[in-house]
Amino acid sequence: MKQFIHKTVTASLIIFIGALFCFCSDENSKVTNEGIIEYETKVVDENHPLAGLAPSSATLKFKQEKFLMEMSTMGMFNTMFLIDNNSKSLTQMVKFMDVKQASIETEKDIAIENSLYKLIIEETKDTKLIAGYKCHKLKVTMADNPSIKFDAYYTKEMQVDNVNSLGPYSQIKGMLMQYRLKKMGLELQFTAKKVKNVPVPDNTFEVPAYFKIVSKEEMGKFFSGLQ
16 A cells, blocks of 8 residues: 555656646747747836836737737736738837727838937847847947947847847847837837747737727827827
8 A cells, every 4th residue: 555655646746747847848948930028118218208107018929020019007008019020010009098099100101210219239249148048239329319328139049030120120130138119209128027938829910990090190199198
């Protein structure tokens, strides 16, 4: 009887440890071209009129050539940016109280906006680990104000070479893991804190039917009214 109990307990432990090992292995496996990245966010200018609406975190969901960044402030003010490299478009969505609207920017619109946030980027040989990924350091300077400099990091360990093709970091062939970006006048710093190797449903990258499509100008007026 004692031998039977001992064998049963031993077998159970082996199964448990094996399951735990498999779970950890899957959780730590590298993302290729589909998954989720959780970022910590911080407003660059704390005196900005919209600083109070700045989110403290952001989630990037990506699958092949499509990317969706979701941000929320206190669960009430929600902004989303949907990038589709196939159609070369960027859709901004806002959900706040009874407002549910989206504006679609073409490649031409995006180019104009990028020209207002032009970066001079210098690659370096320095690296560091961010969220478990080897990241390469970039020295970044604002083209219109060279006194403003900051560091950014990206990883080559994902198959997303075109992730930045529509943004101000277009020369970088890899996933940005620490960087700055400005949208609607508010500049944020993003730092990756966790990467999830999970499947992302195709409908994640669709604009909900209940969102009203508005012009870029109308979306801009909405943000101006919040200041």
